[in-house]
Amino acid sequence: MARLLDVLRRDLQLTGTKEGCGEGECGACSVLLNGDLVNSCLIPVAQADGAEIETVEGLGCDDRLHAIQRAFLSCGGGQCGMCTPGMLVASAHLLRKNPRPDLEAIREGLNGNLCRCTGYMRILEAVERAVTIAGEERS
Amino acid sequence: MQEKIVGKAAVRKEGLGKVCGRAQYIDDISLPEMLHGATVRSSIARGRILGIEFGPGIPWNEFVIVTATDIPGENEIALINHDWPCLAREFVNHPEEPILLLAHADRHLLPKAVAAVRVQYEEMPAIFTIEESERGETIVWGTDNVFKSFLLEKDDVDAAWATADVIVEGEYTTGAQEHLYIENNGAIAAYSREGQLTVWGSLQCPFYVHKSLVKLTGLSEEKVRIVQVETGGAFGGKEDYPSMIGAHAALLAMKSGRPVKIVYDRAEDMAATTKRHPSRIRHRTAVTRDGRLQAAEIEIALDGGAYSTLSPTVLSRSTIHAGGPYFWPNIRVKSKALATNCPPHGAFRGFGAPQSLFAVERHMDHIAEALGLPPEEVRRRNFLKPGLTTATGQEIREALDLEKLMERALAESDYYAKRKRFDRVNAGAGTKKKGIGLATFLHGSGFTGSGERYLNSLVAVDLTAEGRARVLVSSTEFGQGTNTILCQIAAESLGVDYDLVEMGPPDTSVVPNSGPTVASRTSMVVGKLVQSAAHGLKQTLLASGLLAEGYTSAEFVAAARTYVAQHGSLRAESRYQAPPGVHWDDRTYRGEAYAAYAWAVYVAEVTVDLTTCGVTIDDFVAMQEAGRVLNPVLATGQIEGGVAQGIGWALYEKVVWNRGRMANNQMTNYIIPTTQDIPPIRVFFAELPFGHGAYGAKGIGELPMDGPAPAILNAVSHATGKQFDAVPLLPEDMFLRMAVRQPEPAVVAL
């Protein structure tokens, strides 16, 4: 059976979600399934029947960017960009569960997403920045 | 001069597309009628191909099948030598060597078809290690298994041994490293009825692929067009291999007349593509009792794999960096790159320098120990400084002050206090030991020796009809920030807003050849050319009378539009010129090896758990002098990313070989650092602008790969009191070496 990842990328042409390993190790294919963070390369599409799926395309675009997308841009959270969609989805998921994560919570929340370019420092900083941006927007 | 855009954290040019998920990588692209391609590879390390059978159960008549006999031109991936076949014909020389190509519209059929092709071989004896190769009992390449050797010599090494106070010897080894870019290699090729071949790919060097495909297809240069698409990480791993996968897609497209896409899955990418060269490096040093280096004899051996690919140039960089950032009155470096029956090893960030610098920086700690001096003190007494010469005889002419750089790094890491405290605490009975170690090093920017002169790079800047400026280069973006940096430079030079400058398409039919995107050369060398081309364009606009000094960005746009409307176009070019006083002798390896060097001091603080043999890095200070920093966010990101890869090479990443084949070719079994393995990486820049780089820039991309492994192993050795001279150092390696008494490096007191 087709994987959720293939249905997203091929049938729906939502190519923002990436494939890095196809075996649940890298998190490049991270999406939210009914609000839970999953690796879409491991989900048979039948399991997504009737479910609500959120991908990077759903976070925001252009002048309607999510706080985490803006923070990634200003902090340099993405370099080659291949891990970025998955990182953004995982970060948004973390911030929804825990709107003020400390550094350890951020490290733990993103430990299923591998990045080979950044050494993670700018990504961690971006999540912290997103917390600030979200706070500013609320006040 | 006060710059407006250079030196600022301009937002990544292609960043918006990347955070919106809109950036198009090779596997995101489909063409009408496109087929999918796959590769049948060698299952053995070395042998003669006796026959190929197409097994039952597969509709073979629906498949496009390509073998070496279908190659219209030369069966060769063009690099330095002419030994790397595109498809094996009679012999295979390593596991996973490509033999045959298949294409079909249904991608799901391909794995079954690949598995159904049976190749019969007559196996031949194979070799897998540096030692087996140099023994020469089995010759697998040329007459002696040696791809390339160098001899670099300064003054009289042999005379120094007799007068030395102390002689210190050591042997250092490093393992292969997989690039593990998150995007695997991939390419799409299309061949038109008019005989035009286009290849789109995830790649670093469009003109390398172009050169290789012209040779392979026999088509004229104009009939071959290479386009880089968004590239998801490269690190050197997409320097040579795209010529291979691009050739494969091209052959299938030419035979079928339909577009063909080949994208590797992770297992194929890890098993079949290049890795960092494994190394074995021996040092013999004469030193005075008060710690002055007198002479070095250094022997470097690199495992190049089955074909020479880029090994000669990797070896060259290893050779030149072998002595580290020290003054050696006498030094001899003998180096060789050897053939084995592993897949060819290739370019990987650092390009031979990390191996050499690991060896010399571990060796400096051995020397310190032998003399009873602190490690930083031995380094301090031997640093290169203005007026002194490197191993190739290159005089240091910039205002280099390594001592100051080191003191800053040691202060930032609280090194002296910590070293003392750890020594005291470690003497206790606890099973957790703390250590702090440093590495001081250099990295040459740009191509080695006369390389930049041969490249003869050309860049252009032109104007669009909308009055915007466009940078035209073959230098590519794969995460390092090429687009952003070059646009910042052009904007600064033109005196306009950053938003008014864009990048031309990385397409060989549009842009001039600004050389490959490798060797930390883009900001420094290509950037300088962009700066001067942009300057030329501005001068033309000013001279036309359409623009007057002191213009605003809006006035520039208006003038540019008018100029293009009146004249059709405006384009300014700039070609590479060697900085004055740069001389290099390829035969003797004497002279100015690099136009500039970046310098660095890295300090690692670790905890070693003696029960689990696990190493935790608690703090990491990366202090460097890499010329002018053009964009602090991008530069810091480059350093942090390189440090993380260096940490992986030192402590996590082990390629397990089984008769020349990578056995752990999965992300599950080949471990790279995660968010929870990386310490705070604290990055500092001391800026010493380099007059011949763009706005004072030097190379920066590879430098951070050099320092982490020796700094970390020096810290682990400090913590444990045992010497560790090999990377990677995984818990099982540490356990074995702690259990088995290791021979201490030889120290001869005379």
Ligand code: FES
């Ligand atoms: S592609 Fe799904 S985890 Fe890597």
Ligand code: FES
């Ligand atoms: S930005 Fe390249 S893998 Fe994370």
